Amino acid sequence: MEFVLIKQGQYQKLQIAEKVFPVVKQFKTGARGSYITVDGTTLGSDYARPLRIKCTEADIVAVEQDAYDRQLAALSVNQDIVAKGETGFTPEQDEKRMDEIEERFEILNEMTGALKSGDIRAMIVTGPPGVGKSYGVQQTLEEQSIFEDVASKRRKFEVVKGAMTALGLYAKLYEYSDSGSVLVFDDCDSVLMDDLALNILKAALDSGKKRKIFWNADSAKLRAEGIPNSFEFKGSACFITNIKFENVKSKRMQDHLEALMSRCHYLDLTLDTMRDKYLRIKQIARTGKLFQGYNFDKEGEQEVLDFMYENRNQLREMSLRMVLKIADLKKISKKWKSLAESTCMRRV
DSSP states (O other), X not given: OOEEEEEEEEETTEEEEEEEEXXXXXXXXXXXXXXXXXXXXXXXXXXXXXXXXXXXXXXXXXXXHHHHHHHHHHHHHHHHHHTXXXXXXXXXXXXXXXXXXHHHHHHHHHHHHHHHXXXXXXXXXXXXXXXXXXXXXXXXXXXXXXXXXXXXXXXXXXXXXXXXXXXXXXXXXXXXOSTTOEEEEESXXXXXXXXXXXXXXXXXXXXXXXXXXXXOSOOHHHHHHTOOSEXXXXXXXXXXXXOOGGGOOOHHHHHHHHHHHHHSEEEEOOOOSHHHHHHHHHHHHHTTOTTTTSOOOHXXXXXXXXXXXXXXXXXXXXXXXXXXXXXXXXXXXTTHHHHHHHHSBOOO
């Protein structure tokens, strides 16, 4: 296997400097610039996969394997620290990152409130599964619908989940087309795969003052439900997805997604690494809300968190859902770690 020292390069937002890597694919210049594909293990377990590092040919130096072995030895020392419940960063760095994550979710809540008031017409929210995207949006909308509840009126928002056809999308937008209404699409990524549905979604998410939506085909469903073939959408819409639009490779999809991003506010929660997801869990835990109802003491709560980080590469996912699954097991059995290994981890 060949090994290279990359003097300077970039992977996504991560700056690479003076690091040695095993070569997976040789240096190449493509449509998006020059890069070399390497094994990212030397950057830590969060990056232990083939990475395309952007760099110039002059930034690459061939080296012997012993240079790589020395880096792995240093990484192994760092992983001993990780096993004690740390992340390989200083506590101050972790606290700063948790504050940044908390601020990002506060922005999400504020933007959701602006959707309900009509000050913002459309928003796309992207982030990994199980970090609380949908919960925060729904909780904010429920809090702002309290007067509708008191007056026994129908709530002027709905969270739509799962697959949806273009016709179903059109009908649902009509149902919530009044001013002050909010329609939230949660995990409805199938809409992005349908050109007709995408065009309807683009019309709904447009930031223009007047959004006219058309269905230019005969439909028995629309006739039966009294839905016209065109209407003005005066409500607000939020599209929640696990897809990071900038990372989509399909040129056809890229054009559509760029059109969506240009029409509305696009909020990336920036939870891109295993560490970020784990710190999101810790950030919720420090508020006292994560383990409500479990009657764990602080030591018991930390035991669950430590178990998750120690086994982060074997867990099926690093998420709030997963931490609650493990907390359930701890609540019912002293052998909760064995149960978690059997039900929450991948077989290796």
